[in-house]
Amino acid sequence: MKGKTHAGVGVVTFLSVYDMLPGKFNYIGILVVIFASVLPDIDHPKSIINKYILPFRNKFTKMVFYSCLGTILLWYDYLYKGEPVIKAISISFFIVALSTHRNGLTHSLTGMIMFSFIIGYLGNMYNLHYLVYYFIIGYGMHLLCDMITDRGVPLFYPFKNKKLKMPLTYKTNSKIGCTIEELLMIFGLLFTIYKLPVIYK
Numbered sequence: 001m002k003g004k005t006h007a008g009v010g011v012v013t014f015l016s017v018y019d020m021l022p023g024k025f026n027y028i029g030i031l032v033v034i035f036a037s038v039l040p041d042i043d044h045p046k047s048i049i050n051k052y053i054l055p056f057r058n059k060f061t062k063m064v065f066y067s068c069l070g071t072i073l074l075w076y077d078y079l080y081k082g083e084p085v086i087k088a089i090s091i092s093f094f095i096v097a098l099s100t101h102r103n104g105l106t107h108s109l110t111g112m113i114m115f116s117f118i119i120g121y122l123g124n125m126y127n128l129h130y131l132v133y134y135f136i137i138g139y140g141m142h143l144l145c146d147m148i149t150d151r152g153v154p155l156f157y158p159f160k161n162k163k164l165k166m167p168l169t170y171k172t173n174s175k176i177g178c179t180i181e182e183l184l185m186i187f188g189l190l191f192t193i194y195k196l197p198v199i200y201k
Helices: 004-021 027-043 046-054 061-080 084-098 109-125 130-146 175-199
Strands: none
Touching: 004 027, 004 046, 004 175, 027 046, 027 109, 027 130, 061 084, 061 130, 084 109, 109 130
């Protein structure tokens, strides 16, 4: 599934359930949901996130870039901070560096828990305790949507490498797949327009 579709599905899900969440509706929540919705694809060098930060969009550049980030953060933490969250972020960078698309932690429940811990920790530091709820919505919907595609996801990695998918799937970038994703985006736009009066009443 394309990044923009993941982001759209995340926003629609957020607009459907925000009134049941501790933080209710807020713009920080929307931004966190969008970020979490595209984050799992950070294991792909041509993903939405990597498109804007990698100088060259290939596997080798991704590996070098995130390995360097992880090393710099670990060194900084060792010299100045000693914070568990910085160590966790550093380790996550190394995981991203070594992961291939849909074959590792970023597309698993373990990855979602790991990243949620980091977001939750950062949220508590700045008294934004609800951030983790929004993050889980975006990340969880990404995994669920990828299970609708023919490639599936290794949901229980690293305990099981088997990729899980729904009984009915479609092939990404196929004509049918593109049509389904365009219809999802149209539905999402209409639903957003429908919810705006409720949000701002």
